[in-house]
Amino acid sequence: MKKVIIVGGGIGGCVSAIKLKHHGYDVTLIEKNSSLGGKINQVKKDGFTFDMGPTIVMMPHMYDEVFTYVGKNPDDYYTKTQLNPIYNVYFSKEDKVEVNTDLVHLTRFLESMGEQEASGYFRYLNDIYERYVVAKEHFLEKTFNHPRDVFNFKTLWNGLKLKTFDTAYHSVSKFVKSEKLRKLLSFQTLYIGISPYVGPSIYSIIPMVETLYGIWFFKGGMYGYIQGLERLMKEMGIKIMLNTQVDEIFISNKQAKGVVVGEDILCADLVINNTDFPYAMKHLIKNEKHRPSYTNKKLEKMDYSSSAFMMYLGLNKKLDHLNVHNLYLSPDFEGNIKDIFNATLPPTPSMYFYVPSKLDPSLAPEGHESLYVLVPIPSLKGFKQSWNEELIQTYRREILDRIASEGIIENLESHIVSETILTPKDWEEKVHAHYGATFGLAPTLKQSNNFRPQPKFKGLDHFYHTGSSIHPGAGIPIVMMSAQLCVNEVLKYDPNTEK
Ligand SMILES: Cc1cc2nc3c(=O)[nH]c(=O)nc-3n(C[C@H](O)[C@H](O)[C@H](O)COP(=O)(O)OP(=O)(O)OC[C@H]3O[C@@H](n4cnc5c(N)ncnc54)[C@H](O)[C@@H]3O)c2cc1C
Structure with a gap:
C-alpha cells in the first residue's frame, strides 16, 4: 500500500485524506496544532464556545459529498438546518434589510x-x-x-x-x-x-x-462539521499526528520523498501540502532552486487577500434583535474597502456579527450569548503599524465605540463577561497564513485559473497541494473542490501508486 503524508489538517487536508484513503492509500495527516480544522476551529473560554474562523455554510451538497463519496450517510455525522432569513444587513440602525431566499x-x-x-x-x-x-x-x-x-x-x-x-x-x-x-x-x-x-x-x-x-447552520457551529469529519477519519483508519510541526519537505532527485519533523525524516511515496501555499514555498522548501516560479521575491510581489480583526465576546444578555448572521455596511463602504486594500485600518469599518448560540444554546451559558465580531482589515503585507497591545486596544476601542454609536447592540460593553481578540499576526502564527491573509493569495485575474498555483506541483514529482491559495481558491466548498482536484491529479499521475 503506497504511503501518503498530508501536511496540514485544514479542510483541504482532511478531505484529501478521506478520499485518498478510500482509494486505498495509507494516509498519515500531520497537523501542528492540537486539533484538526485549520481555520475552521473553536475558541472556548469561560463557558462560551465560538467558531474561530468560517461561519457561513454555503453549498451544503459539497459538505455532504465528502461522506457520500465513501459510502456514508452525512446525517450520521452532523446535523444541519437551513436558515431563512439568511442574514440581516444593516445600513444604519434604522435601515435594516432582512434577506430571505x-x-x-x-x-x-x-x-x-x-x-x-x-x-x-x-x-x-x-x-x-x-x-x-x-x-x-x-x-x-x-x-x-x-x-x-x-x-x-x-x-x-x-x-x-x-x-x-x-x-x-x-x-x-x-x-x-x-x-x-x-x-x-x-x-x-x-x-x-x-x-x-x-x-x-x-x-x-x-x-x-x-x-x-441557501445558507445552512451546523449543530455546534462550523466546527460541528470538523468533528464529524474527524470521526469518519478515525473510523477509516487515517493516522492523525497532532501537535507535530513539519519543518521541511524532504526532497531527493527532484522528488518529494517525505517530510522532516525535528530530527526525523518520515518517508512517503507522495506528499500533499495543505499549509498555505506561499508559507509552504518559503518555509517548507527552503532551497529556492526547487521552486524557480515561486522565489521569495516572487512571493512578496504576489497579491494577498484581506485579513480579519476578530472579537469573540461572551455576553450576559440575549441578543433577540439580531439574526444568526448580521452584516453592518458602513456608509463609507467604498472608502473602507479602499483602505483595506491600501494597507490602512478603516476608521469607520463595515462589520460582521455572528450569534450561533441563538440556534445552538450549548454554545453559551443559559441567558447568555456568544457574539463573534469580524472586522475586515488589511493583511500584514505593506501594513506599516505593528499589532502590539497598544494597537489592539486602540482598535478594540474604536470598534466598540462604533457599535455603540451605530446602535447595533445597545450597551454592549457593559454586558461583556468574556473576551478574546485575534489579529492578522495571530492568523499568521496560529495557522501559518502568509502575511496573515485569511483567504490566502487574492483571486485576482493574474492569480486565478492557470495563473494560480495548481494541485500538481511543477518541478518536483510526487508533490501535490490543496488549500485556499491553490486553484480554484478560498472558501470551504471551493477548497473542497481543490481537494478533489488534488485527488484526481494523484490518481492521474500516479496510477500505479494505488493499492
Ligand atoms: C475569519 C475567517 C472567516 C471565514 N469565513 C468563511 C465562511 O464563512 N465560509 C467559508 O466557506 N469560508 C470562510 N473562510 C475561509 C475558509 O476558512 C478557508 O478558505 C478554509 O478553511 C481554508 O482551508 P485550507 O484547507 O486552506 O487550510 P487551513 O485552514 O489554512 O489549514 C492549514 C493547516 O495547516 C497547518 N499547518 C501550517 N503549517 C504547518 C506545518 N509546518 N506543519 C504541520 N501543520 C501545519 C495549520 O495549523 C492549519 O491547521 C473564513 C476564513 C477566516 C479566517
Missing part, C-alpha cells in the same frame, strides 16, 4: 424597490447562473498543468463567456440601479478577501449561490 419573500422585497429593480435582479440571477455553469465545468473543476489547457479555442471561448474582465460591483450595477441593491449583491466578495470594486465579476456568483442553494 424564499422566492415569495424575495420578490416582495425586490418589488418594494420597484418592479424595474425586481426585473433587473432576475436578469442578474439568470446571467450569473449561466456563467456559473460555464465556470464550474471549464474552470473550477479543471486543472491547468500545461499552457494548452487554457490556450485552446474551447477554453478561451468559455473564458469570454465569463465576462471576467468586469468587476463584481460594476457587473451587478448593469442589472440594478439602487445603490442598496448593488451593495447587497456585491459585498460578498469580502467572504474571499477581495474588493467588490476591483475583484473579477465572476465573484458576483456568491450572492447567487446564497439564494439558490
Whole structure:
C-alpha cells in the first residue's frame, strides 16, 4: 500500500485524506496544532464556545459529498438546518434589510424597490447562473498543468463567456440601479478577501449561490462539521499526528520523498501540502532552486487577500434583535474597502456579527450569548503599524465605540463577561497564513485559473497541494473542490501508486 503524508489538517487536508484513503492509500495527516480544522476551529473560554474562523455554510451538497463519496450517510455525522432569513444587513440602525431566499419573500422585497429593480435582479440571477455553469465545468473543476489547457479555442471561448474582465460591483450595477441593491449583491466578495470594486465579476456568483442553494447552520457551529469529519477519519483508519510541526519537505532527485519533523525524516511515496501555499514555498522548501516560479521575491510581489480583526465576546444578555448572521455596511463602504486594500485600518469599518448560540444554546451559558465580531482589515503585507497591545486596544476601542454609536447592540460593553481578540499576526502564527491573509493569495485575474498555483506541483514529482491559495481558491466548498482536484491529479499521475 503506497504511503501518503498530508501536511496540514485544514479542510483541504482532511478531505484529501478521506478520499485518498478510500482509494486505498495509507494516509498519515500531520497537523501542528492540537486539533484538526485549520481555520475552521473553536475558541472556548469561560463557558462560551465560538467558531474561530468560517461561519457561513454555503453549498451544503459539497459538505455532504465528502461522506457520500465513501459510502456514508452525512446525517450520521452532523446535523444541519437551513436558515431563512439568511442574514440581516444593516445600513444604519434604522435601515435594516432582512434577506430571505424564499422566492415569495424575495420578490416582495425586490418589488418594494420597484418592479424595474425586481426585473433587473432576475436578469442578474439568470446571467450569473449561466456563467456559473460555464465556470464550474471549464474552470473550477479543471486543472491547468500545461499552457494548452487554457490556450485552446474551447477554453478561451468559455473564458469570454465569463465576462471576467468586469468587476463584481460594476457587473451587478448593469442589472440594478439602487445603490442598496448593488451593495447587497456585491459585498460578498469580502467572504474571499477581495474588493467588490476591483475583484473579477465572476465573484458576483456568491450572492447567487446564497439564494439558490441557501445558507445552512451546523449543530455546534462550523466546527460541528470538523468533528464529524474527524470521526469518519478515525473510523477509516487515517493516522492523525497532532501537535507535530513539519519543518521541511524532504526532497531527493527532484522528488518529494517525505517530510522532516525535528530530527526525523518520515518517508512517503507522495506528499500533499495543505499549509498555505506561499508559507509552504518559503518555509517548507527552503532551497529556492526547487521552486524557480515561486522565489521569495516572487512571493512578496504576489497579491494577498484581506485579513480579519476578530472579537469573540461572551455576553450576559440575549441578543433577540439580531439574526444568526448580521452584516453592518458602513456608509463609507467604498472608502473602507479602499483602505483595506491600501494597507490602512478603516476608521469607520463595515462589520460582521455572528450569534450561533441563538440556534445552538450549548454554545453559551443559559441567558447568555456568544457574539463573534469580524472586522475586515488589511493583511500584514505593506501594513506599516505593528499589532502590539497598544494597537489592539486602540482598535478594540474604536470598534466598540462604533457599535455603540451605530446602535447595533445597545450597551454592549457593559454586558461583556468574556473576551478574546485575534489579529492578522495571530492568523499568521496560529495557522501559518502568509502575511496573515485569511483567504490566502487574492483571486485576482493574474492569480486565478492557470495563473494560480495548481494541485500538481511543477518541478518536483510526487508533490501535490490543496488549500485556499491553490486553484480554484478560498472558501470551504471551493477548497473542497481543490481537494478533489488534488485527488484526481494523484490518481492521474500516479496510477500505479494505488493499492
Ligand atoms: C475569519 C475567517 C472567516 C471565514 N469565513 C468563511 C465562511 O464563512 N465560509 C467559508 O466557506 N469560508 C470562510 N473562510 C475561509 C475558509 O476558512 C478557508 O478558505 C478554509 O478553511 C481554508 O482551508 P485550507 O484547507 O486552506 O487550510 P487551513 O485552514 O489554512 O489549514 C492549514 C493547516 O495547516 C497547518 N499547518 C501550517 N503549517 C504547518 C506545518 N509546518 N506543519 C504541520 N501543520 C501545519 C495549520 O495549523 C492549519 O491547521 C473564513 C476564513 C477566516 C479566517
